[in-house]
Amino acid sequence: MKKQLLIACIAFLSFTTIPFISQAQTIKISGEVSTPLTIDAAYLQKFTQTTVVRKDRDGKDHTYSGVILSEILKNAGVTLGPELKGENLTKYLLVEASDGYQVIFALAELDKSFTDRTIILADKVDGAPLAPADGPYRIIVQDEKKPARCIKQVTAMQVHFVK
């Protein structure tokens, strides 16, 4: 009986410690959204995968693949498409990385009715998962001259009104 209790205790402890040993990175989407989301790799697989080719620091073209950012935001109930007018045009997306780095995009920069430039949340580069120091998720902005907004290790996205 004691033995069984011990085994049960060990099993319970291992259950509780597993999440702390290896946690999968997620992205929290919050702010001016009707459905706050916490998304992970499996969630991203539900969307059509899109590729963007752009140069990295090595000066070479790389093919990044992932999901168009506005598609994910639409699922969170962000005012895009026909709703993106009036005061909604003063909304922005704040993207945060695990190292504390932050960048913003105006919602209009992400919307297909405003621009053909593709901005994706990538999880692969040249067919392979992103390197740990870059991933697992990175924003890739098509054709932007500087890579400064191609924010790496994305952990959170918040939609806010300009105050």
Added chain:
Amino acid sequence: MHQLKHNPLLSRQSLRKGRVMFLLLIFVIVSGWCYVDGGIETGPYNLVYPANFGNRIQIPADNPTTKQGVYLGRMLFYETKLSANNKLSCSSCHQQDKAFTDGRAFSPGVDGVLTPRNSMSLVNLLWARRLFWDGRANGLEEQAVTPLTNPHEMGQALSISAQRLSQTANYPVLFKLVYGDEKITGDKIVKALSQFERTLISANSHYDQYLRGAYQPTPDELKGIELFNTAPQPEKGIRGANCSHCHGGPKTYMELFHNNGLDSLPKDSGIEKLTALATDRGRFKVPTLRNVALTAPYMHDGRFKTLDEVIDHYSEHIEQSPALSSFLRGESNEAGGKSLKLNSIEKKQLIAFLNMLTDSAFITNPAFSDPHILSTKNKKH
């Protein structure tokens, strides 16, 4: 007993004692009243800083900065009654002449146990959003609770600190002046401390003077500035130290958290302890470089005693690991090089620039000094 009661000599003595005590009491009350009412300015505190520091400042709505609040915060910052052994104050680990560090790798608490991480410099906290080497506190108010109550730091519950201050002559009056109520609480203590800390603004180093056109750097300093702000591109013949990637801007401070290659297997796993993410292993807050010449030893564990050692680390000793920050990978002044490889002249030039960040007005500003010293001066000397 009967005799004693009617001994005229003794009654006169006790009468005299009573008078002396009464006069002393009057003196204490009057001096206490003068102290609070006479010397303390009240009203909103005007935080002054250069425009190029930007206005992304952090003041919680429920703790606006007032002159009386800053005054109280300064008193508390230097108050040893806030520690369990009555010997430590915030200033024990944050000394003004060392740009609010303590010159040690780790700091002993009330029980003599050393802190696990190096005591950070307190400067330009008005802009700080996440505090501690792992950024776990959102704001100064939240941060202050830890060193005050941790058993290996000041080791005293806030409720006890509040009670001890309540028993003094001056603090209840001061708290009333700040909060409109004599009742002292832990929350009010940390709020006042935070108000004082927000005033610790350093913006008058040679570098600041250079940025506003009031100081002409030496050739070495100028070259140091250039190296600091340049990313190396050996294929184009551009040499640089790439420091501004993390320490750039007029504040030499960006709130970033990085694994800077100190170890391949770190003893202290840093932010990983909070997030359980392998990519956060050995990742720590990027500290400000303000007054960096005064804040040795360096790194979260104080492993480097000099700035030369720090620069040697970035130049030659970055340890590779899966969590090493990407901007430190393959960044080199040599084509295909694995490390920065600065030459000895460049290292000296960088240090010339780092010395420009010393702000002598900041470390001698009487507004940041120990306010208790005036009253205890005679006892000490």
